[in-house]
Amino acid sequence: MPEVLMFQSTVLMVVLLIAVVVKAFAFINALLWPAAAYDAAGKLTKNAWVAILGVGLAAQIILITGSPLNLIHLIASIAALVYVLDVRPALRSLTRR
DSSP: OHHHHHHHHHHHHHHHHHHHHHHHHHHHHHHHSOHHHHHHHTOSOHHHHHHHHHHHHHHHHHTTTSOTTSHHHHHHHHHHHHIIIIIHHHHHHTTOO
């Protein structure tokens, strides 16, 4: 039984670390784009994305020992994934030639 609990806690820790990395990447990337690019891509404003991703990252760091299935973690993870999979490609497409 202790082996199962050790495996479970290891998996949860790996999931939490991946979530922190994704949220940090999304937050830092959101800071790098100019505000006009968000408007040109038809997305939320830069300030909105930075606020959403920053609060999500801060909550993740503060609640790092919590379960990745915590509602706050899930909402912040979904927001980061939406940014990485939808907003970031739209912003990048503005600079491709």
